[in-house]
Amino acid sequence: MTTPEVHALTGPYVLNALPEDERIGFEEHLADCQSCSAEVSELREAANKLGTAVAAPPPPALKARVMAEIATTRQLPPLLREQAAEPEPLRRKGFSRRSFFGLAAAGLAVAGAGGIAIDQYRENSQTRHQNEQLAALLAESDAQTVRGNLKSGGQATVVMSPAKDTAIVLLHDLPKLPDDKTYQLWLEDKGRTMHSVGVTTHDGSKVIRGGIVGKVALGLTIENKPGATEPNLSTASVIPMV
């Protein structure tokens, strides 16, 4: 797709007129295009005026139902900003090889991310879709869930189904990283080869389709942007998957 074409998508995007796949593609572009996100912000304000123009009083009883429901609904914890997140120092001294699931750094072979699909979800509107995917995965008879605290702060939960060869990684409460750093996720196979399955700078979920069978652990490291071909073991957290 050429640049002018991508740019023209700000209109359909703001009107929620893009099909799912094109919307996700455009949001990825949006993350790297400052002029696009400024335009989206302005056009969204304009579109929302169209919404305001059709305001109508809701049924009076609705308020009581909403108030009753919020009384029993817990609010999400806030996302942590920079002040709450001190960059993780590289602690070479404190590094324990055992902590990376017995991984021998010397014998470490590294594979690329080839063939492993990543979906990154950023928007609230995706929450329901994500929940549906999680529910579908959990409904598999061989579904397993593992969870662990991350050395750099936060938690990771892995829901996986070898039968479907699919896993969903949920990351919570990740401290914000300096601008030049990124979190990177890895899957370790039985031969101790680390496979990168993508990078992220914030909380969210990653759907990993394919390449789950035979993997023994999920690793999370902190790397320089845009990501590394070999894991930085001093920052590694590992969650055994078997």
Next chain:
Amino acid sequence: MSEESTALPWPVIVDAGSGTPADLMARVARGDSAAFAQLYDQMAPRVYGLIRRVLRNPAQSEEVTQDVMVEIWRTATRYDADRGSPTSWILTMAHRRAIDRVRSEQSSTDREQAVAAASSTTEYDEVAETVTTNLEVEQVRHCLGSLTELQRESVTLAYYGGYSYREVAELLDAKLATIKARMRDGLIRLRDCLGVTGR
């Protein structure tokens, strides 16, 4: 408004008993349900009106409105003022939920879809009919009128009709690239006419 207030011997309270949406959002984020009740009063008519405009079915609209209002409560902690006004955040969420509902039911409600398509030619007129004395509404009507026919239909069929750009192209018998471009330049013209700014 401010000129009048200085002439009065008592303080003029704007939106009696309530704060601005931004103040209310901050309080809601800290779990203040009284602030949420005020935010509800300010926002629910816009949320419900928009959802009803897209979905048309009153029972469904009520259900989706409830979902959206509870979602506002649940995610108020994640609202980022740098990314837009509370009104914009809330209406964006409302529109997305309405569209989600349209899309998820699309395959099973061919009949309703046909009804919506049949009435889509009257989108603009209906907007005109809803005009009250509200200045903001009047301004939107005026600005929609400044768009070309194709811009206006592209924008309103998507926003109020809940159609994807491909469906809009089909309805208007136009090329996909043309519709995408008309949606964008239509919104740009609307933005310029309304004098709105982003974050």
